[in-house]
Amino acid sequence: MNYCSHCGNSVVLEIPEGDNLPRHICHQCNIIHYSNPKVVTGTLPVWKDKILLCKRAIEPRLGMWTLPAGFMENSETLEQAAIRESVEEANANIKLDGLYTVFSLPHISQIYVMYRAELLDLNFSPGIESLEVKLFSEDEIPWQQLAFKTIEQTLRYYFSDRKMNNYPVYSHIIEKSNRK
């Protein structure tokens, strides 16, 4: 950040009084411009013993497979955002089943919040950000072609928990990987 988005004058990087981190400050407007982590949210849509995955039509990880997920927007709830992303990326008609994974990705200042979901019918199709959407059973999952470690981890928890029909909520860090 170089300029104040409010008045257009230059900002300086300083630690405000009572704070302990440098922030971009506009001394014209007396405004502190904070930068904070972004929230990605999405779903794990289940149809019988299969999971709906989307092949990415956009960077990053174009051509790799993912669960429907994307950035939460202002003025929506996590649940609304997760459903919206499932519609945008897969035209998936779903019902949320519950919060499932909450990951911190400090190296890119993001958190991921994923919900288990029931796919209500087979009328899914690729949205503009997907090349293809398809159901996969556990032994069909393209593990080596998954776009993100958050998605791989969510799928691994799911297939493990499904054996016991018990789905706790997971919350932990996802470290930077070679893939990410």
Next chain:
Amino acid sequence: MNYCSHCGNSVVLEIPEGDNLPRHICHQCNIIHYSNPKVVTGTLPVWKDKILLCKRAIEPRLGMWTLPAGFMENSETLEQAAIRESVEEANANIKLDGLYTVFSLPHISQIYVMYRAELLDLNFSPGIESLEVKLFSEDEIPWQQLAFKTIEQTLRYYFSDRKMNNYPVYSHIIEKSNRK
């Protein structure tokens, strides 16, 4: 937002190609400036049958009681942020016990992520953002003097769940209230 924070030229509010929401766009830099919800995280610190609350020294809700919580910063995990806020606001020495409440507040574009925590000793004291920090048993909680509905709801779940010694993770919307 009026000006591009990168180059200082004026931005326009337009729907980018392939998007469906208006964004602030700089046609000089060809940058889209997104605005997204912020994450607030904190803890419910428990000592025997009591909970640690902080009396706010800052607006909003100056003088009202809250659990230690605040905005997550870039490059940290939710867990680190929750512990940091507990230190900053109450100098509390804690150990996290688990994710507890995940609330969406769409009217102010925030999510709250609260963790249960064990208070490890009684060496707490007010941080710069607190006037006072104090342990409260259930019948001492100043329900009418709580700063935020998210905090009240987290405390209500806790006292209810404590009876069964079973703490599920809650995820739902917190609607705008008269208090907020």
